[in-house]
Amino acid sequence: MRLFEVEALTVGITGSPFPILREVSFYVEPGEVLALVGESGSGKTMTALAAMGLLPFGIEMTGGDVRLEGDSLVRTGGTVERSAAQMSMIFQHPTSALNPTMRVGHQVGRVIQINQRLGRTQSLEAAVELLKHVGIPGAKRVARNFPHQLSGGMCQRVMIAMAVACQPRLLIADEPTTALDVTVQAQIFDLIKSLVSEIGCGVLFITHDLGAVAEMADRVAVMYGGQVMEESPVRDLLAEPRHPYTRYLLESVVREVDHRVEDIGVDFALTGCRFGHRCPYVHEKCNGFPPLVEISPSRRVSCFLKTEELR
Ligand SMILES: Nc1ncnc2c1ncn2[C@@H]1O[C@H](COP(=O)(O)OP(=O)(O)O)[C@@H](O)[C@H]1O
Ligand SMILES: [Mg+2]
Secondary structure, three states: OOOOOEEEEEEEEEOOOOOOEEEEEEEEOOOOOEEOOOOOOOOOOHHHHHHOOOOOOOOEEEEEEEEEEEEEEEEOOOOOOOHHHHHHHHHHOOOOOOOOOOHHHHHHHHHHHHHHHOHHHHHHHHHHHHHHHHHHHHHHHHHOOOOOHHHHHHHHHHHHHHHHHHHOEEEEEEOOOOOOOEEEEEEHHHHHHHHOOOOOOEEEEEEHHHHHHHHHHOOEEEEEOOOEEEEHHHHHHHHHOOHHHHHHHHHHOOOOOOOOOOOOOOHHHOOOOOOOOHHHOOHHHHHHOOEEEEEEOOEEOOOOOOOOOOO
């Protein structure tokens, strides 16, 4: 059984005909790292928030399903039915994701207290052990600090400790190192990798950085404009990108590309492919929404170009 599956997830501002996410589909197998990659504003965070049942006020899920180990997490109307106890999320800005008024040891301790039903003192001791385990030097002392007294990297380690304290089945990491220095980034990646193999959980790893994808992920789903363009094992995607957008994304790492496209008088925003206005292969058909179609047993692409043409 798939560990985690998002199927045709559609999310939008209440009352607006223009969806923010349009039929987003991907899955995570047990023990696997799936990277959700896309430029800023492509809908990665929104996807994670919808999956966690944490959509901001005024934004709702209007279609699709999210399943953890086969159980649907959503009721019609978009409320999360089962608590997200089996899913944890690490956020992009660790300092602001922590409670500024609470000592970090207590924050981690609270999670342990709730999840493992331990007493307050025991939870605090367990929290210090966990802070040690995520590589915080002088954990006992650090536990008494407030978030503002710690560096961004240390705060992210605290967040990670809180996330793994619940022994999640799925860990969602939303750009966990974007706000950190490059050297710290490598350490956080290593930490996530080692904890994941220890717990045996699956990971939804969100990033805009293809280097991080290559470093961390087994498979990748490429997003643009709230649409999943391509889903593929990482190696295949990097060697042979199929979707015109994926190609554009890979090319743009190497050099600045400018895809100027002739206006064919089609309003892509509402009904069509979200990449239509920038795609060099655009044609009339792209005015309809391209479904995510299997082009090989391990790859799916959302494009009207035929499989042969996508080679
Ligand atoms: N609170 C909000 N209200 C309305 N639109 C939003 C809100 N938050 C994000 N969006 C829009 O949703 C889209 C996806 O945003 P987001 O998921 O944050 O992108 P990413 O994480 O890939 O950078 C963007 O176009 C953004 O403008
Ligand atoms: Mg984001």
